[in-house]
Structure formats: structure tokens, C-alpha cells
Amino acid sequence: MEARHxxxxxxxxxxxHFGRAAHALGIAQPPLSKQxxxxxxxxxxxxxxxxxxxxxxxxxxxxxxxxxRRALEEMTAATVDAGRAARGETGRLRLGFIxxxxxxxxxxxxxxxxxxxxxxxxxxxEMASGRSATALIAGELDVAVTLxxxxxxxxxxxxxVPIGHDHLIAVVSSAHPYAGQASVSVDQLRRQxxxxxxGEDEPAVTxxxxxxxxxxxxxxxxxxxxxxxxxxxxxxxxxxxVGLGPSRMLSVPRPGIRFCEVTPRTxxxxxxLSFADRDRSPVLSAFLDIVRNNCPxxxxxxxxxxxxxxxxxxxxxxx
Amino acid sequence: MEARHxxxxxxxxxxxHFGRAAHALGIAQPPLSKQxxxxxxxxxxxxxxxxxxxxxxxxxxxxxxxxxRRALEEMTAATVDAGRAARGETGRLRLGFIxxxxxxxxxxxxxxxxxxxxxxxxxxxEMASGRSATALIAGELDVAVTLxxxxxxxxxxxxxVPIGHDHLIAVVSSAHPYAGQASVSVDQLRRQxxxxxxGEDEPAVTxxxxxxxxxxxxxxxxxxxxxxxxxxxxxxxxxxxVGLGPSRMLSVPRPGIRFCEVTPRTxxxxxxLSFADRDRSPVLSAFLDIVRNNCPxxxxxxxxxxxxxxxxxxxxxxx
DNA sequence: GCCTGGCGATACTTTGCAGGTATGAAAGGG
DNA sequence: CCCTTTCATACCTGCAAAGTATCGCCAGGC
Numbered sequence: 001m002e003a004r005h006x007x008x009x010x011x012x013x014x015x016x017h018f019g020r021a022a023h024a025l026g027i028a029q030p031p032l033s034k035q036x037x038x039x040x041x042x043x044x045x046x047x048x049x050x051x052x053x054x055x056x057x058x059x060x061x062x063x064x065x066x067x068x069r070r071a072l073e074e075m076t077a078a079t080v081d082a083g084r085a086a087r088g089e090t091g092r093l094r095l096g097f098i099x100x101x102x103x104x105x106x107x108x109x110x111x112x113x114x115x116x117x118x119x120x121x122x123x124x125x126e127m128a129s130g131r132s133a134t135a136l137i138a139g140e141l142d143v144a145v146t147l148x149x150x151x152x153x154x155x156x157x158x159x160x161v162p163i164g165h166d167h168l169i170a171v172v173s174s175a176h177p178y179a180g181q182a183s184v185s186v187d188q189l190r191r192q193x194x195x196x197x198x199g200e201d202e203p204a205v206t207x208x209x210x211x212x213x214x215x216x217x218x219x220x221x222x223x224x225x226x227x228x229x230x231x232x233x234x235x236x237x238x239x240x241x242v243g244l245g246p247s248r249m250l251s252v253p254r255p256g257i258r259f260c261e262v263t264p265r266t267x268x269x270x271x272x273l274s275f276a277d278r279d280r281s282p283v284l285s286a287f288l289d290i291v292r293n294n295c296p297x298x299x300x301x302x303x304x305x306x307x308x309x310x311x312x313x314x315x316x317x318x319x
Numbered sequence: 320m321e322a323r324h325x326x327x328x329x330x331x332x333x334x335x336h337f338g339r340a341a342h343a344l345g346i347a348q349p350p351l352s353k354q355x356x357x358x359x360x361x362x363x364x365x366x367x368x369x370x371x372x373x374x375x376x377x378x379x380x381x382x383x384x385x386x387x388r389r390a391l392e393e394m395t396a397a398t399v400d401a402g403r404a405a406r407g408e409t410g411r412l413r414l415g416f417i418x419x420x421x422x423x424x425x426x427x428x429x430x431x432x433x434x435x436x437x438x439x440x441x442x443x444x445e446m447a448s449g450r451s452a453t454a455l456i457a458g459e460l461d462v463a464v465t466l467x468x469x470x471x472x473x474x475x476x477x478x479x480v481p482i483g484h485d486h487l488i489a490v491v492s493s494a495h496p497y498a499g500q501a502s503v504s505v506d507q508l509r510r511q512x513x514x515x516x517x518g519e520d521e522p523a524v525t526x527x528x529x530x531x532x533x534x535x536x537x538x539x540x541x542x543x544x545x546x547x548x549x550x551x552x553x554x555x556x557x558x559x560x561v562g563l564g565p566s567r568m569l570s571v572p573r574p575g576i577r578f579c580e581v582t583p584r585t586x587x588x589x590x591x592l593s594f595a596d597r598d599r600s601p602v603l604s605a606f607l608d609i610v611r612n613n614c615p616x617x618x619x620x621x622x623x624x625x626x627x628x629x630x631x632x633x634x635x636x637x638x
Numbered sequence: 639g640c641c642t643g644g645c646g647a648t649a650c651t652t653t654g655c656a657g658g659t660a661t662g663a664a665a666g667g668g
Numbered sequence: 669c670c671c672t673t674t675c676a677t678a679c680c681t682g683c684a685a686a687g688t689a690t691c692g693c694c695a696g697g698c
Contacts, residue, residue: 001394003322004656018675031657033676043398045405049599050675052666059600060405067397071390075320078386079362086364086379280368281378323685337646350686352647369646371695641698648691655683662677668670 003075005039006068008032009047013065016054084119088282094123096132097145099228100197101271103248105164105294106145112290120283129202133158136274142284148204148269157277161301163291164271168212169250170260171236171243178242183261186212193241194223195232204269209244212266233257273298322394324358325387327351328366332384335373403438407601413442415451416464418547419516420590422567424483424613425464431609439602445547448521452477455593461603467523467588476596480620482610483590487531488569489579490555490562497561502580505531512560513542514551523588528563531585552576592617 008025012032015021022032040047047061057065084090093113097106114122125132125141133150135141136158144150149160170189172178178188196209213219226232229245230252236243237256246268250259273291275284292299327344331351334340341351359366366380376384403409412432416425433441444451444460452469454460455477463469468479489508491497497507515528532538545551548564549571555562556576565587569578592610594603611618 001322001398003320006394006397019673027656028658029675030659030677035656037676043401043405045401047401051597052674055675058405059407059410059602060401063404063409064397064401067393067400071393071397074386074390074393075325078325078383078390079320081386082362082364082366082379082383085382086362086377088378090382091378283378338644346685347687348646349648349688354685356647371645374646639698642696644695645693646691647693648689650687650689652685652687654685656681657683658679658681660678660680663675665673667672 001039001042003072005035005042006072008035009039009061009065009068010072012036012048012055013057013061016056018055086282088120088284088286089117090119091281091283092121092123092142093283093287094125094140094142095145096125096127096135096141096143098129098132098147098202098271099126099230100147100246100248101145101164102126103229103246103251105271105291109287109290109294112294113287116290117283117286120286129204133274136276139276142279142281143273143275143287146272146274147202149272150274158274159277160272160274161298162270163273163295163298164248166246166248166268166271168208168244168262168266168268169247170262171233171245171249172258172260173237173239174256174258175239176236176242176258178260179258181260183263184242185263186214189213189242189244189262190219194219195226195235195241195243196220196223197226197228197232197245208266208268212262212264320358320361322391324354324361325391327354328358328380328384328387329391331355331367331374332376332380335375337374405601407439407603407605408436409438410600410602411440411442412462412602412606413444413460414462414464415444415446415454415460417448417451417466417521417590418445418549419466419565419567420464420483421445422548422565422570424590424610428606428609428613431613432606435609436602436605439605448523452593455595458595461598461600462592462594462606465591465593466521468591469593477593478596479591479593480617481589482592482614482617483567485565485567485587485590487527487563487581487585487587488566489581490552490564490568490576491579492556492558493575493577494558495555495561495577497579498577500579502582503561504582505533508532508561508563508581509538513538514545514554514560514562515539515542516545516547516551516564527585527587531581531583 008021011021011025012018015024018032018036019029022029025032036048043060043064045060046058047064049056049058081090110122110124113120125135127135129144129146129148129150132141132144132146133152133155136144136150137152137154145163149155150158170178170184178184178192190213197205209220210217224235224240226235226243229249232243232245233249233252233254235241237254244262275288288302292302327340330340330344331337334343337351337355338348341348344351355367362379362383364379365377366383368375368377400409429441429443432439444454446454448463448465448467448469451460451463451465452471452474455463455469456471456473464482468474469477489497489503497503497511509532516524528539529536543554543559545554545562548568551562551564552568552571552573554560556573563581594607607621611621
């Protein structure tokens with residue numbers, strides 16, 4: 001049975017007349033008679049009563065037509081849904097991100113994306129950079145925002161572009177001795193309990209801190225390890241010690257705390273956006289477009305990485 | 320788009336390999352490639368990613384395949400449903416019947432029918448014979464059980480067979496003077512208030528009573544008209560008068576009442592089953608089969624009426 | 639590095655069937 | 669009783685689906 005048979009049967013039922021139904025279908029009457037006859041033979045039951053007063057569906061015909069209508073609806077919906085998915089209007093985007101990214105670039109990007117693509121399901125997974133990288137390589141994520149570019153087995157199949165620079169700053173309670181200072185030195189830091197958000201899953205940050213503090217591993221090893229920047233700020237506000245985190249923290253001012261620069265100024269690993277280089281998903285491409293529009297320099301970096309293979313070509317029509 | 324395209328796309332997705340999918344479909348590989356290419360061109364989007372590791376649906380492909388699966392399911396369901404409807408396993412039977420038919424033939428017939436055809440929706444409409452007849456002619460009923468064969472415009476297109484004979488009996492309260500009698504005479508009836516269930520919608524019964532009681536129209540005109548036999552019995556039990564009704568009433572014995580024959584014995588119009596002679600609905604034919612099996616003489620009458628045009632031929636396969 | 643094998647795409651041929659034209663058969667209506 | 673209407677049948681044509689042969693491409697192995 002072919003879709004043609006369904007269309008013909010529905011037209012015949014709608015017009016109640018072979019000649020008019022055939023005309024509406026743009027074919028002659030005999031082919032319609034034959035197709036209906038073929039259909040009835042295949043079904044093994046008469047679907048239409050041919051009377052002088054017109055052609056009417058039998059009970060079997062009514063049952064058939066109800067299903068036929070739904071089948072054709074599904075078929076047109078298949079085309080529509082596929083088109084929407086191809087244009088990235090529907091689908092899913094699994095994003096892994098480091099918590100601090102929620103401070104600066106993500107709110108804008110996710111807001112725009114949600115507004116532009118309301119029917120795309122955004123799956124947001126806050127995780128450390130190392131876990132994002134492995135999940136991305138394993139195909140469990142579509143995009144990742146990490147501190148520093150992903151490393152390790154499989155990372156060569158990822159495209160990574162920096163989407164934000166950062167340097168280290170300190171945060172202390174307003175009551176802290178350093179609270180009035182514009183900046184704190186490395187020596188001052190060594191003399192205080194530290195609060196950092198750098199475990200084994202954030203190798204780039206850990207390495208940066210180690211370089212800054214020199215061989216004095218004691219200061220770092222004794223530091224309180226927080227899971228994210230909000231915890232750093234919270235602990236610092238309690239006076240537990242000096243919090244060390246990305247300058248992105250400045251975007252969340254809060255009473256009872258003070259921020260200080262760290263001298264010497266210490267660059268942190270870039271905030272990096274990564275995705276599989278084979279991934280031509282239109283949803284991903286829409287996401288990248290938004291990231292591109294959000295910060296022009298990122299767009300340039302993206303274009304450099306992707307060369308002339310524009311993401312999104314996969315849904316282009318043939319000439 | 321044709322159903323073929325859906326089947327091919329699903330096979331390709333299932334096998335992840337053009338060659339094997341084509342083999343499973345019983346065609347060669349190039350036609351499959353072409354059909355998939357045609358489909359993708361029609362949709363305007365690539366549905367499958369051809370990689371070294373295999374052929375995988377894109378996001379658009381996944382959306383398409385989900386709908387395609389449902390469309391094909393609807394199509395097979397269309398065949399199945401049509402077949403069941405053609406065999407009379409599903410559908411609807413609208414039956415109009417006179418209330419007294421519920422005393423004798425209907426309980427058996429409806430019980431069997433419900434057991435044999437559990438998926439047929441039985442629509443039961445208790446109504447007077449006249450209304451049944453007009454509803455049947457208007458196509459609002461499929462079968463009718465009436466007192467006497469339907470008459471009037473359009474009745475010639477109905478097939479009617481008697482399914483039960485009846486004669487008039489009387490019913491009185493146990494306290495009634497006639498209660499001890501085996502039978503009551505016409506003279507005795509004329510001397511008592513009567514209770515009958517014969518209005519203008521039951522012309523055959525009214526005519527029968529008028530013949531019995533002769534020119535003394537007063538007895539009949541003054542009679543209480545009940546809507547059904549149960550009301551006749553109820554009123555008679557209250558001592559309101561002498562109830563006159565079909566002998567079928569005997570099948571509902573009840574304390575506090577007595578039944579008496581009426582002399583002379585007076586035949587009532589036959590209980591008649593009617594349906595449109597053009598109606599070849601398999602559900603109707605199944606219903607008639609049950610009626611036929613329930614009482615052999617009815618079967619013979621049915622066969623005589625229908626001649627060699629067996630009901631149910633409409634769903635026979637061509638040779 | 640080159641060969642080889644596997645896979646999908648392409649080119650060309652064949653064929654089956656959808657669709658067109660002409661006509662027949664049956665049943666109402668004037 | 670003929671004529672019209674309507675669906676079915678017969679036969680022909682052309683397109684497109686399927687088949688055959690081959691190409692191009694990439695990967696993996698010697």
C-alpha cells in the first residue's frame with residue numbers, strides 16, 4: 001500500500017464521486033477507479049458503496065479512512081518536523097560548563113538562545129572542566145565551556161575557541177585587614193588562610209596558582225577548596241580567609257565583601273568553548289552564531305578554526 | 320512523498336548500512352541510494368550522515384523517522400481496522416425496539432451478540448413501533464423490532480420478518496373479582512376500566528383491540544394508556560382496572576397479580592424484525608445470523624426474503 | 639607508499655505500473 | 669424507450685523505480 005492510495009481514498013470519500021474526485025486529484029477517472037479497486041483487493045474488503053446517489057464509504061471504509069487521515073497527517077508532520085530540526089528550530093543542546101561561566105558570558109548567551117530557539121531543549125550540566133572535556137569527547141555533551149582548552153585522548157577532534165580572558169583577584173570580608181587595599185601581594189597572600197576553587201578537575205587553575213605562590217606549597221595545600229566562586233565569596237565574607245578567584249567575580253558585588261587586585265597580576269586560563277569538529281548539528285551552529293554575535297573577536301576565532309567549512313551547510317538544499 | 324520512502328528510511332536507520340538495508344528490503348543498493356537522495360531533496364534536509372563507521376540519522380532524520388514510524392503504523396492499522404470492520408468485528412448497531420420485546424426475544428439475542436461481538440457498539444433505543452419504522456427508513460436505525468411490519472412511505476425498501484407470535488391476555492390484581500378466573504370474556508372486559516399500551520404510535524395493536532371490543536368505542540377510549548407492559552402490570556396490580564397486553568407478559572410473574580386468557584382468543588400483531596434491504600453491513604449480517612440461530616423458523620423466513628443475495632457478501636475477496 | 643577492500647554515488651538500461659484515451663455496461667430520468 | 673450519467677474495462681504510453689556495471693573515496697594493511 002502506498003500513500004497515493006490513502007490520498008485517493010480520502011478524495012473519493014470527500015467528493016462522493018469518482019469523476020469529481022479524480023478531477024480534484026488532477027488525474028482521469030479510470031486510474032482512480034483502478035487504484036481504488038487495487039486498494040480494496042489488497043485490503044480484502046470493499047471500502048466504498050457505489051450507488052446511483054453517490055459513492056459512500058462502507059463501515060470498513062470509514063475505519064480505513066480514519067486511519068488514513070492520521071497516517072497522512074503524520075507524513076506531512078514528518079516533513080515539517082524534519083525541516084524544523086534541520087533549521088535548528090527544534091532539538092536538544094547539551095551544554096557542560098564551569099560554574100564561573102554563569103557569571104559572565106553564559107547569562108547573555110543562554111538568554112538569547114532561549115529567546116531565539118524556544119523549542120530547543122537546553123540541557124545544562126554544571127561540571128568541572130576535566131569532566132566537561134571527557135563528556136564532550138564521549139559524545140555526552142554537544143558544547144562545553146571550560147577553563148583552558150580540553151587536553152587528553154580524543155581532544156584533537158574538538159574545536160576550541162577562547163571566549164573570555166581572566167586574571168586572578170582576591171576577595172575578603174569588609175572587616176578583613178586587607179579590605180581597604182586596592183591590591184594584595186603574594187607575600188600577603190602567603191600569610192593568610194586561602195580559599196580557592198581549584199581541585200584536581202581544574203588542572204589549569206591549580207597550575208596557575210602554584211606558579212604564583214612559588215615553592216611555598218604549604219599555603220596552597222592548606223587552602224580551603226570550594227566548589228565554585230559563590231562559595232569562595234561566601235567563605236571570604238565569613239572571614240575564613242582570603243578568597244582567590246577569577247576577576248569575573250567582580251560582576252557579583254555583594255555587601256560585606258571587598259575585592260582586591262593581586263600583584264603581580266596573574267592571568268588565569270582562558271574561558272574556552274569547545275565542541276566536536278565533526279558536529280554539524282544545526283542547533284549547535286545556531287548556538288555558535290549567538291556566541292559569535294555576542295562578541296566579535298570570538299567570531300573571528302571561530303571562523304579561523306572552522307575554515308571555509310561553515311557550520312550549518314548540512315541542511316542546505318542542492319542546486 | 321510515498322510510503323516507500325518511509326519504509327526505506329526506516330530500514331536504512333535500522334541497518335545503518337545502505338547495502339544491508341537494501342538487501343533487507345529486497346532491492347539493490349543503488350535504488351535505495353536514489354530513493355533516500357530523492358527523499359532528502361524533497362524534505363530539503365539531509366536525513367542521514369554517511370560516515371565510515373556507518374550511516375546514522377541526523378537530528379532532522381531522527382525527527383523524520385519518529386513520524387515515519389507512526390505513519391506506517393497507522394497504515395497497517397488502517398488495513399487491520401478495515402478488515403475487522405468488514406468482518407463485522409467492530410462497528411455499531413443501532414437497534415430500535417418495542418419495550419415488550421425486552422421480555423422475550425431480545426435478552427437472548429442481545430446477550431449472544433454482545434458475547435460474540437464484544438467490540439461492536441450496540442445502541443439500544445426503546446421506542447414505539449411507528450417511530451422505529453420512520454427512524455429505520457430515515458437511516459437513523461440499522462434494525463428495528465416492531466409490532467407488525469412497518470407501513471408507510473419508504474417501507475417498501477425494508478425487509479421484515481416475523482420473529483414472534485402473540486395473543487392478548489389480561490392481567491388483574493389478585494384482589495380483583497376476575498382474579499380467580501382462567502379467562503375473561505369480552506363482555507367482562509367492557510364492564511371494567513381498561514389499561515392498554517396502545518397509542519397512535521402502535522396502530523396495529525390499537526386496531527386489534529378495536530376489532531375485539533367491537534363498536535363499543537367507549538371502553539377503549541376511556542382506557543388508561545400506559546407506555547409499556549411493565550406499567551400495565553403495575554397499574555393492574557394497584558387495582559386500577561384490567562390490563563390488556565401481550566402473552567409475552569407471562570414471562571414476568573410477579574406477586575399480587577393474576578393473568579387470565581381473553582376469550583375469544585385474540586391474536587396480536589407479530590413481533591417483526593426489519594432492516595433496510597440495501598443494507599449489506601457485516602455487523603447487521605452478524606446480528607441476523609444470531610437471530611437466525613436463535614429460532615430456525617425465523618432463519619427460513621429470512622432466507623426467503625433475501626433470496627440468494629446472502630448478506631455479508633460485501634466483504635468477500637475476489638477470486 | 640601503494641595496494642586493496644568496502645561502501646556509497648553515478649551512469650545507463652530495463653521494466654513495471656501509474657495514468658491517459660476510448661469504450662462498455664448498468665441504472666435512472668425524461 | 670431512449671438518453672444521460674457514472675463507474676468499470678481494455679489497451680496504450682511514458683515515467684520512474686529497480687537492476688547492472690562502474691566509479692570515487694577513504695581506511696587499513698602489507
